[in-house]
Amino acid sequence: MVRVTNLRKHFNGHKVLAGINFRVRKGEAVALIGPSGSGKTTLIRTINGFVIPDAGTIAVGGQEIKYRNPESLRQARKKIGMIYQLFNLVERTSVQVNVMAGALGRLDRGLSLLSSTLGFFTRQEREKARELLGFVGLEDKVRERVDRLSGGQKQRVAIARALMQEPELLLADEPIANLDPKASKKIMELLLRINQEKKITLITVLHHLDSVRDHFGRVIALKEGAICFDAATRTLNDHRVQDIYSIEEEFACVAAQAGSI
Amino acid sequence: MRCRASWQYLNGTGRLWWWSLFLVILGFSFRISQVDVKSLIGGLYQSWALGREMLPPDFSRWKQVLTLAAETVAMGFWGTILGILISVPLGFLAARNTAKNYLIYQLAKTLVTLLRSIPDVIYAFFFVTAFGLGPQAGVAALTLATVGLLGKFYAEAVESIDEKPVEALAAAGSRGLSVIRHAIVPQVLPLFMGYNLYLLDHNIRVALALGVVGAGGLGVELFTQMRGFHYQKAAAILVIILVIITAIDRVSAYLRNRIIKGGFLHPGNRLPDAALLAAIGVLTLISIYFMPVDFKEMAAGAPRIWEFLKGMFPPDFSRISVYLKLMLETVGMGISGTFLAMALAIPLGVLAARNVSHNPVIYNLAKEITNFLRAIPDLVFALIFVVAVGLGPFAGVLALGLNTAGFLGKFYAEAIENVDPKPVEAVEATGARFLQRIGHAIFPQVLPLFNSYNLYILDRNIRYSTIMGLVGAGGIGFELVMTSRMFEYRQMAAMLLVILTTILLVDWLSAYLRKRVV
Secondary structure, eight states, X not given: OEEEEEEEEEETTEEEEEEEEEEEOTTOEEEEEOSTTSSHHHHHHHHTTSSOOSEEEEEETTEEOOTTOHHHHHHHHHTEEEEOTTOOOOTTSBHHHHHHXXXXXXXXXXXXXXXXXXXXXXXXXXXHHHHHHHHTTOGGGTTSBGGGSOHHHHHHHHHHHHHHTOOSXXXXXXXXXXXXXXXHHHHHHHHHHHHHHSOOEEEEEOOOHHHHXXXXXXXXXXXXXXXXXXXXXXXXXXXXXXXXXOSSOTTOOOOEEOSOO | OHHHHOGGGOOHHHHHHHHHHHHHHHHHHHHHTTOOHHHHHHHHHHHHHHXXXXXXXXXXXXXXXXXXXXXXXXXXXXXXXXXXXXXXXXXXXXXXXXXXSHHHHHHHHHHHHHHHHSOHHHHHHHHHHHHOSSHHHHHHHHHHHHHHHHHHHHHHHHHTSOSHHHHHHHHTTOOHHHHIIIIIHHHHHHHHHHHHHHHHHHHHHHHHHHGGGTSSSHHHHHHHHHHTTOHHHHHHHHHHHHHHXXXXXXXXXXXXXXXXXXXXXXXXXXXXXXXXXXXXXXXXXXXXXXXXOOHHHHHHHHHHHHHHHHHTOSOOOTTHHHHHHHHHHHHHHHHHHHHHHHHHHHHHHXXXXXXXXXXXXXXXXXXXXXXXXHHSOHHHHHHHHHHHHOSSHHHHHHHHHHHHHHHHHHHHHHHHHTSOHHHHHHHHHTTOOHHHHIIIIIHHHHHHHHHHHHHHHHHHHHHHHHHHGGGTSSSHHHHHHHHHHTTOHHHHHHHHHHHHHXXXXXXXXXXXXXXXXX
């Protein structure tokens, strides 16, 4: 589903991604962990084209992402859903309108481009948005304004927006970092349910190791822009965790790449 | 309270009702100000034709033009100086925390509000009628308009000071003026200086337009050349006006920035700052050399104004129905002009916003067009459009629309540049196209700001639509000129009262609407 080959990126002489290689199979759920500044967010943003890599390639669904071609990039983004730490919703509009934004990529030609720009959608699309809001458990908030929702509810709206795209791949950048423990648990369960029921591949940046152990079969750890752990979650023992998050032992990073490549 | 009445909480029927009301008012305004598709297309063609006749600009009279330009700058300078002299005491009297006597406070505040609500050109027209043609009328008009603006700015600055030093000085036994001098002036001085500079910039721009009604300066020459069909000579004047305005705009923006941020004449900035101070020195010298007013003569003219005012009393309301009809046309012009400005400003604002407009050529082009539209005073636009599309309200609508499209375009662009980028990225990440991103992620964020700007411009345009008639561009202004030419001062007084009442009414209505919509 996702194939990352030899990915490199630096900002102002500072190396952020130093040759990343991994594959994610269709339907897999992968947690991406690592200390702050290890390049997790950059990696995620390279997959949906908001960061242009210096070298290396990424293919999603067998199609390589062409960063210099806006139209092809847009086509690639249509099948990638994205969940953010701060939800990134348009606060002043209704829940439904925010979810409808997920359909914009489909409605990109002729009359439907015009009407969707002005905020008019077909009955079919509106029904779909309502159905997805039911799926994430917000059927009673359809017409509510987003700025009146709680953090957990906002993240559900963002998930419904991503599902509206009918994505093949779902990326999440610290989706629960701004939520309380109860809401966090529910959001993680929802994401995993989407992964299992809808067979949507899931890659999530997470800081919360308990969540990782509870929900994910596979973990990729980044450290200083390189992969230092990529294996089944059950092999992630305390010693490994210490390695990943240690600052003193700079070279303790063992390339324990197993299974996936 | 605000939530209950806000637009966001209106249901479908409520919104439909407001939209229909909006459309009815708009249609009615278009009708009475003679705006329709045919006239718009015709206007475009006629303006194009006039533009071609203006090229190339004829600079053969450059000596006279430059002298007049200096006189205009001097008018702006002295209007500002006189305005500052009056505004300083008035500002303290109109501030709640420094005015000791409540009655005086209310009087000062009302006076400032009244002065501010009347368009500067109306003052110019009034003083031209009272003093006769020439720059003296212009300086007097600028002075009054300056007091209206500065009086309010000063009072607000004084009201927003930190009270602790005032209390400390009062506790130490200081009283009255000494407290103001030592506790308040140091706090408000940078703000006052910033406002003064802004007013200087503003007044020089206004001074360029005042001549159009005969109040001296470059505007007189522009008016004469346009009326004499010397379009190439007029174009040369327009170019010079544009150069002056652009230069002053840039310099004053830089200086204000410096004064507010501090660091004026600090190491590293000494050279450019010294150059700027030299520029201001030159400006002062020009203003003294091309002294537009003889203060003795002006003082001698004061009794004439008194006579003139007595001649206006009692106002003659015998033709009130005509005035009201004309006033309706005037308001219609203001509404149509605002709508035209909005229609032009939306694409301009989007393309002049750095975070949306990624093509540097388009971005800079859009920005320069907004600057250009903002720089040319609406009365100058009116003068041009009266020649291009003929006398009548349509020329006024075009003038108001184009000039305020410059303002709105700038406001819109700034609002768009300040949106939260996170939702915009999220919508882009769904694969949405450019227009869809604007419609779904940017527009909902800027809508309340846009509404408040639109209302401000509507208020302003209705006020300024009253002066369009002074150059024949429709509305009540034309009738004002005609009655003054026939020395019917009592009728003129009645008309001025109708204008003032309308302006105050619109002021009040727009303040009310702003509270509800935003």
